Amino acid sequence: MTITPPRLDPALDPEAGGADIDARWRADFEVHRGQHADVTTAGMWTLAPAVRDGLRSSLPTFQLGETGTGRHLLAMARREGNADYVEAMRLFVIEEQEHSRLLAMACEAVDAPLLATHWTDRVFQWARRLLGLRAEVLMLLVAELIAVCYYATLAAGVGDQVLGRIFARIHADELRHLDFHAGTLPRHLARWSTPTWWCARVVWTMTVIGSAVVVAWDHRQVLRACGSGPTRFLIGVLRLLRFHEGRFFDRSTRVTIEP
Numbered sequence: 001m002t003i004t005p006p007r008l009d010p011a012l013d014p015e016a017g018g019a020d021i022d023a024r025w026r027a028d029f030e031v032h033r034g035q036h037a038d039v040t041t042a043g044m045w046t047l048a049p050a051v052r053d054g055l056r057s058s059l060p061t062f063q064l065g066e067t068g069t070g071r072h073l074l075a076m077a078r079r080e081g082n083a084d085y086v087e088a089m090r091l092f093v094i095e096e097q098e099h100s101r102l103l104a105m106a107c108e109a110v111d112a113p114l115l116a117t118h119w120t121d122r123v124f125q126w127a128r129r130l131l132g133l134r135a136e137v138l139m140l141l142v143a144e145l146i147a148v149c150y151y152a153t154l155a156a157g158v159g160d161q162v163l164g165r166i167f168a169r170i171h172a173d174e175l176r177h178l179d180f181h182a183g184t185l186p187r188h189l190a191r192w193s194t195p196t197w198w199c200a201r202v203v204w205t206m207t208v209i210g211s212a213v214v215v216a217w218d219h220r221q222v223l224r225a226c227g228s229g230p231t232r233f234l235i236g237v238l239r240l241l242r243f244h245e246g247r248f249f250d251r252s253t254r255v256t257i258e259p
């Protein structure tokens with residue numbers, strides 16, 4: 001299922017890279033802002049009982065994970081990044097809040113009550129605030145990698161065009177988010193000393209694998225109902241990890257950043 005993305009001025013294409021990467025990503029988020037405003041769950045088909053039950057047990061956790069003001073993240077970004085980076089990060093947070101809104105609609109459509117809190121969310125929030133901007137974005141990226149596989153599975157297997165398109169929209173955004181952080185984070189990570197940088201890389205990789213195992217098992221019901229399963233989901237996350245790990249931890253992009 002493919003969603004046509006909004007058009008972006010080629011001169012501002014973040015994929016082109018360059019020194020003004022923050023400005024390019026700011027422009028990308030600006031052009032995508034409000035893209036999901038008209039989305040509704042009207043016209044949904046009747047879901048297969050296994051899919052409906054799986055979504056009810058799984059979606060609220062992801063909906064909660066997409067919720068947040070980003071207050072701490074933006075405070076950290078203001079301390080370490082330039083104005084374009086801060087604005088791009090602000091628009092990134094707004095896009096995540098849009099996902100939360102879309103998933104709340106999906107939860108309502110399958111009669112799944114929203115969660116106020118969940119232990120996995122508390123663990124992520126605690127860990128993200130431990131070491132400042134870099135640790136916060138790295139912990140976000142653990143969730144982003146897992147989310148990409150999760151929404152792809154749901155988009156392909158939910159068996160309903162309306163919900164499938166909602167999950168495909170979120171999936172497309174999450175892929176952009178990985179590119180955004182791959183384009184902007186390495187410069188910040190490169191400010192760590194070499195031992196800290198390597199330590200962070202190993203810990204982050206282990207955290208992705210551990211978190212993916214927990215999510216694969218916790219959400220096995222919906223993964224199976226959508227034609228996948230915990231093992232296939234885990235393999236998908238490991239493939240993504242293999243591709244992106246070297247992009248986030250790329251010391252060849254080391255540049256001086258004004259504090």
Ligand SMILES: [Fe+2]
Binds near residue numbers: 099147174
């Ligand atoms: Fe999201």
Ligand SMILES: [Fe+2]
Binds near residue numbers: 144177
């Ligand atoms: Fe995201």
